[in-house]
Amino acid sequence: MYMRFLVPLLWLLLLPAYLPAQIPEPWLLPKREFRAAWVATVSNIDWPSKPGLPVEAQKAEAIQQLDRLRSMGCNAVIFQVRPAADAFYQSPYEPWSRFLTGKQGRAPDPYYDPLQFWIEEAHKRHMELHAWFNPFRALTDSKKNPNPETHVTRTQPQWVINYGGKSYLDPGIPDARAYTLQVIADCARRYDIDAVHIDDYFYPYKVAGQEFGDGGSYARYNSGNLGRADWRRSNVNAFIQAMHDSVRAIKPWVKVGISPFGVWRSRAKDSLRGSDTRPTTTTNYDDLYADVLLWQEKGWADYLLPQLYWEHGHRSAPFEVLLPWWNQWKYSRHVYYGLGVYRMAEPNSPATWRSPAEILAQIRAIRKLKTSSGFAFYSAVSFSKIPHALSDSLMQLYTPTIALPPAMPWLGKTAPAIPAGLRVTADAGTASLQWQPIAAAGREPIRYAVYRFAANEPINTERSERLVALTHTPSYVDEFRPRTGSVVYVVTALDRLWNESAPSAIVQRP
Numbered sequence: 001m002y003m004r005f006l007v008p009l010l011w012l013l014l015l016p017a018y019l020p021a022q023i024p025e026p027w028l029l030p031k032r033e034f035r036a037a038w039v040a041t042v043s044n045i046d047w048p049s050k051p052g053l054p055v056e057a058q059k060a061e062a063i064q065q066l067d068r069l070r071s072m073g074c075n076a077v078i079f080q081v082r083p084a085a086d087a088f089y090q091s092p093y094e095p096w097s098r099f100l101t102g103k104q105g106r107a108p109d110p111y112y113d114p115l116q117f118w119i120e121e122a123h124k125r126h127m128e129l130h131a132w133f134n135p136f137r138a139l140t141d142s143k144k145n146p147n148p149e150t151h152v153t154r155t156q157p158q159w160v161i162n163y164g165g166k167s168y169l170d171p172g173i174p175d176a177r178a179y180t181l182q183v184i185a186d187c188a189r190r191y192d193i194d195a196v197h198i199d200d201y202f203y204p205y206k207v208a209g210q211e212f213g214d215g216g217s218y219a220r221y222n223s224g225n226l227g228r229a230d231w232r233r234s235n236v237n238a239f240i241q242a243m244h245d246s247v248r249a250i251k252p253w254v255k256v257g258i259s260p261f262g263v264w265r266s267r268a269k270d271s272l273r274g275s276d277t278r279p280t281t282t283t284n285y286d287d288l289y290a291d292v293l294l295w296q297e298k299g300w301a302d303y304l305l306p307q308l309y310w311e312h313g314h315r316s317a318p319f320e321v322l323l324p325w326w327n328q329w330k331y332s333r334h335v336y337y338g339l340g341v342y343r344m345a346e347p348n349s350p351a352t353w354r355s356p357a358e359i360l361a362q363i364r365a366i367r368k369l370k371t372s373s374g375f376a377f378y379s380a381v382s383f384s385k386i387p388h389a390l391s392d393s394l395m396q397l398y399t400p401t402i403a404l405p406p407a408m409p410w411l412g413k414t415a416p417a418i419p420a421g422l423r424v425t426a427d428a429g430t431a432s433l434q435w436q437p438i439a440a441a442g443r444e445p446i447r448y449a450v451y452r453f454a455a456n457e458p459i460n461t462e463r464s465e466r467l468v469a470l471t472h473t474p475s476y477v478d479e480f481r482p483r484t485g486s487v488v489y490v491v492t493a494l495d496r497l498w499n500e501s502a503p504s505a506i507v508q509r510p
Helices: 002-019 055-071 114-124 172-189 217-219 230-249 285-289 294-298 319-328 340-344 357-368 380-384 387-399
Strands: 034-039 076-082 129-132 137-140 158-164 166-169 193-200 255-258 337-339 374-377 425-426 430-434 445-455 467-471 475-478 489-496
Touching: 002 193, 034 129, 034 380, 055 114, 055 172, 055 380, 055 387, 076 114, 076 172, 114 129, 129 172, 166 172, 172 193, 193 230, 230 255, 230 294, 255 380, 319 357, 340 357, 357 374, 357 387, 374 380, 380 445, 445 475, 467 475
Parallel strands: 034 076, 034 374, 076 129, 129 193, 193 255, 337 374
Antiparallel strands: 137 166, 158 166, 425 430, 430 475, 445 467, 445 489
């Protein structure tokens, strides 16, 4: 029993040995920072823990993961809703996932909608829900097809290519791309998601000695007489642009996020824009046919989340090289960074992953960029497989303050009205705040941010440590008891895009 608390304590005592002069002062923690984790459902990596888990157990696991992430300061969760042309929600186009219920096409019993559940629970915790789609994977094992007759692999077998033991929809077939776009658009239209998120599987990762069998679609659809590599990139470009335009037309406030592989292209192949990484490393441009920089330049993604799962000093793709490289090429959009916390749970990882030092050093390096930035952990379940030192140090040292997701002014920048009528009463050591609700247009959700200051200090709502609460309702009970002096409060309003109003009038605690 006592060891559960003793191990994290020992790790924290040892942290200074690993992390010299790296504990940030509270007022240096960013107020705006994307803090997220991926929740992978394919093969039950993160959730649910096994196929066919009872519904109440599924819900309990989801709540446990969300609570853990929120306690570590996360403000977003990237939830995989389409692992392999199947669904973790009620889809009119694709069957229920076997990773959810144990049988492809079988609905949860008793019925519930997992995506809707995750959205509601995330929003209760002031966390965004980014719906994660794998765009072209059709089967995780091409030799096993448990799909019902209505699955796309059966209704459209001419779209399917078996490669490397898996099956994929051919990105070179316009109708196959349109089908995936239809699936994504339907989800964006019917669910209150905060973002559409796609991962790094465009054309599949190359398998030695095997050729991706798209010769037929290349011969049929290559109207521009492009070489095979350029044609493949043009197919992915067309998909990304169409996805962006579709989401914008449906709900202009829903973000488009893409999580590419961590290397775009090496300098050996592109001396002007390539990164100083080994030319033998897999790259987006040459291996996955994903021209990510073009998408950034065109504004087809609101954020990129490159997967930087390597450590500082890595021989082929060092973190300290790739982090500034991606920051350099963000154009006018956001770049966040995927951190490989799963490496701490792998028995064959280098020694640098044996402590929290590497992940914490990566967070410090990201913050030093001083841009609208952030990070996401791959993946959520990893925190239950590693010593508690990392989650403890995140809670106590690196993310102890509330962080708002960075605003995206190109999606909308009009802030809500300033909250009025703020008043405070004190009773039995607590302070009760109330103010007038903001009348929002339509179904626009409004949040409120509560700030607490010493009575004699300037009101500066950019100080992250002064942000003490987020609330959906126009009220808040503060249980903080000042040891000396008095405190004052202000309140701001936030819209769904996290645009923030000016602060309310100041009130002093009695």
